[in-house]
Amino acid sequence: MITLIGSKLAKEGEKFIYLGELEECKDCKFKNLCHNLEVGRIYKIKSVRSTNHRCKIHLGGVKAVEVEISEIEAIIESKKALEGLSFTYSPILCDNSDCENYKFCVPQGLVEGDKVRVEKVLERVECKNNLSLRKVILRLI
Structure with missing residues (x-):
């Protein structure tokens, strides 16, 4: 499963809880890629892609990451x-x-x-x- 996460948070092996969409995300072209996870679940980052994308929320932008639901x-x-x-x-x-x-x-x-x-x-x-x-x-x- 591929999603986007803040570049500063995008580290292989890191875990995070997906908390849902923010109001600032409503008109973003990456909205469907950022918000394709289940709210309240813990995900583990399996790999990080190198390309950085601009984001209204995350200083430093976002990166594509492959994730799985964490143990x-x-x-x-x-x-x-x-x-x-x-x-x-x-x-x-x-x-x-x-x-x-x-x-x-x-x-x-x-x-x-x-x-x-x-x-x-x-x-x-x-x-x-x-x-x-x-x-x-x-x-x-």
């Missing part, structure tokens, strides 16, 4: 933490937003109902709600 670190129930397992994602329900693990229990880039696959199983997680949890790397499928 996401998340916390899931231990019983689902098996490499290669595919399932329908549901965040860990927790109201303790001060917890150090909260951002992984409700990670950006995933929404309830997404189809995901466990790419890698990481460490066990201590949960103040006494849930059996593991940190994993998930990929949308």
Whole structure:
């Protein structure tokens, strides 16, 4: 998938969250190429093209980049933490937003109902709600 991103941000391996179109983009000739991603998803830059294009938003212009939806670190129930397992994602329900693990229990880039696959199983997680949890790397499928 090819899109445009600010030249200063265009580095292979970098990740970003696509937040959507700005008002200043409405009349731009590159609008369809810049705004061809899904809002709220995390993307990883696979390669960067060398040509720079002018942009009203980004100082220094924009560059074409090849992107893919990024893998996401998340916390899931231990019983689902098996490499290669595919399932329908549901965040860990927790109201303790001060917890150090909260951002992984409700990670950006995933929404309830997404189809995901466990790419890698990481460490066990201590949960103040006494849930059996593991940190994993998930990929949308």
